[in-house]
Amino acid sequence: MGDRSTRFLWPTLGLPAMVWIVLFFLVPFYVVLCVSFGTVDPVFRSPIPIWNPLEWQFSQVQVVWDRLFGPNNFYLPAVLRTFMYVAIAVAACLVISFPVAYFTARYAGQYRGLVLALLVAPFFISYMMRMLAWINLLQPDGLVNTIVTLGGLVPVEINWLSGNPFTVVMGLIYGYVPYMLLPLFAALDRISPSLLEAARDLGASGFDLFRRVILPMSIPGIVAGTLLISLPMMGDYFTSDMLSKSPNTSMIGNLINLSIATPGQSGQAGALLILVLLVLLIPMIWYTRTNAKAEVRS
């Protein structure tokens, strides 16, 4: 297929998407760099981007760096909190997803289609609607408090919705667990039942089976699911805003969002974003690599 028509056909087909990615992904990213490494108008407090990389200044990055690691490090708690919330939420999502995905892949039998459809359903329910559902339930006079206080018998009223870290982490788990479930299901579904039977026949106990066959074979699903949920959580500000709206539970995303909303702090928002992306660069590249490997395997 080396004739002239095909030599130009494939690049032409790919052209629209490539132009799109350059114009609306690479160029905006360069603008973020120029704003973050630019200066701020001393009078109007408006950011002035510097377009020439050779003239880039690092005052905005310095400001953000000082807030992270300097003497007045009021950004640091939110950053540490983010890592802690994400770690707990990812671990919880794994613990929840594993039995559910395993049941669906292996034992659901005639209910398999139904269970799968129900597992996929949260994907198509708006994230904001799912948060709204919990706001309704967790109101001071909401259903959860009614149950906890046994209909008003026990005189405790738990304040769920302002600055309660438990609620925010629960919200993250609730919001992201479907994205862990599906890759894990796909990995577990690929394990042939005869392999498990063979392990059984060779004398493996239930625990052996899990530790030495199922777990190793589900690693690709675990990795994909973990990356798929932890990366967006790192930029999440709306879960905390919806379920807490308090600085006590603010995450990195909230810091960025607040800087964007504050006049004159666009550069700092950009600088903070760049720092976050630098940290996430390795997991992001890892994800593209595992994706490429999965393609080769299939």
Add this chain to the structure above:
Amino acid sequence: MTISAAPAEAILEEAQGRRRRGLRGTSGARAYGLGAITAVYLLWALVPVAITVLFSFNAGRSRSTWQGFSTRWYTWDPNGSVLNDPSIRTALTHTVLLAIVATLITVPIGVLFALALDRWRGRIPAGANFLALITFVIPEIALAIGLLFMVTFLATPFGLGTTAQIIGLVTFQLAYPIVICRARLLTIGAHYEEAARDLGASAIGAVRRIILPMLFPAILVSAILVFADVLDDFVIVRYLSSDASTETTSMRIYQTARAAPTPALNAMATIILVVSALVIVMGWLAYRRWTRRQGENTDIGTFANTL
């Protein structure tokens, strides 16, 4: 128990039956345990949403105390209902508009790019593929801020508002058709196309008449995913919106959920849920019809696996 006494077929059947039922024998307890966990999980995942839908039909203003069934918040409340509150109506129509337009742009250019990547080797396509995959996993806030800064600091021919929102959404969703169609193209392989070429089809003709029809289920699935995901989008549409006329349902929920809203907010969310469900059911029916005609596996698992 004497194995020799039972015919081999009976043993096989018995074993298969046990596997099919899945809930008997030594693994029975484990299956029931896992089944119970799954049931509890599904209740936790879906009941809160069901309650939100239920309270959209509440006759009173409360979102936690049931005061009787009514369609007040959908139609007849003079100023608070979905029908009579212009800002809710705008949010609904704008959300659906964004979803339709973004899907119509994303899917064609994504599919063409997947076709190109399937044959075109080299650094340029590999780099473009890498960038497309990065847009898939990069936190959405990064894309949103990038476009916000671009529109603010560069003299772009479009300002904040609908155009900027659509551009942002397409950029964020582009990876779906690319990843899904590439996976499908890999399973199709090259030989159908080679056969068509041997029989005299042009390169474009082979793509149009052989590859595109075989790719149709993947295109359909990616279109459904993009559509549903855009209905759900929040970060990009919020940063790139201009005024109240470019507000979406998710933005409205974000802004009013904590400020004592009426069940009209639940009603609006329910309507978007119904739109999403309709599109998925229609897509699933089309997918099943198409794959049945092609004599392929139509298990919902394959549908879900391509997601």
